[in-house]
Amino acid sequence: MQLEEAKEKFIQAWGALGSNWGINRTMAQVHALLLISPNSLSAQEVMDALNISRGNANMNLRALIDWGLVSKEHKAGDRKEYFFAEKDIWQVAQQVIIERRKRELKPVLKILEDLKTMEGDQKDEEVKAFVESVENIHNIVGQADKFLEIAIKADRNWFFGALIKMFSRKSKQE
Amino acid sequence: MQLEEAKEKFIQAWGALGSNWGINRTMAQVHALLLISPNSLSAQEVMDALNISRGNANMNLRALIDWGLVSKEHKAGDRKEYFFAEKDIWQVAQQVIIERRKRELKPVLKILEDLKTMEGDQKDEEVKAFVESVENIHNIVGQADKFLEIAIKADRNWFFGALIKMFSRKSKQE
DNA sequence: TTGTATTTTCAATCATTTTTGAAATACCTT
């Protein structure tokens, strides 16, 4: 397999992964392209590499900047903007967690909290069962949220060290 | 807020959550409906509750069964099938992890492994940089995969206990 | 077996999301 072919494969895989997780496929592809690009790219270069229109490239580059995954720079004597991605993959993961937590986890937690407290008539069995369900779900989503909060504050080495410890203790237990 | 209104809110929220994470919105809504339903429901009842067609209900119920989140039963003297969801939310989470790992994480890992090994010409600086990028990504995705593997084997109490310990150690460190 | 209730399938339709491309805007440089 040649380099170009491998890059293409990587971009496709990253795009599919994003798509499966509710991220615009093209946005993920642009991200992939910049992740493996040794130097920063102009909008035109992104358009050419992925065969997408100027508008599309612009929208997705801006979205990536919004997500904190991509930045732009200017080159001396050149009017164009050049884009590059954060390469440290642990930082990328943290940034993705930060954004998804903010955009999708927090709103759900808020709704679950509302639902938990709203219903006063605890005598009704059906109400009781519903509130209990919601409490259980809120509980586990809250735990996941706390865990992710640790992850985004954690140093990579500490974090994986802690996970490995967790794993080894588990093994002993079995 | 009345019970019916609260249920409706919950179903909408669960549907939106699924949709944001690449799960068919209706499938997530059907799941939500069954999660908070005290008794099992026929296809007809699901159709009526969510205002969806028979075909749609059938497809999504079958998908949920496929995911291991819903089962069906028969009632004496009734020809219809009745559907009910696994209520233990930790089990639900584990099942979701199992499926997404199988469907989406494993294939990506496979591709990353292929890309890592495929390129022999290590003298070329560009090739070297690419392989290094891929290795880093493979590394972190692999770690995530291992962690999820622990989660799906773990007892709920042990798992959250371990997370809390992790958290408290982190706090001391700071 | 026959008739009836129920489930499944899937081509056609509908809805949503994504993309395009050209006009408008912003940005430089002189």
Added chain:
DNA sequence: AAGGTATTTCAAAAATGATTGAAAATACAA
């Protein structure tokens, strides 16, 4: 300020994904 890039916007078009509904298949009971 003018002239030439480059970027942004957004209505319309295209592509994709979801839903319908009716026909076919299946399951059951008598």
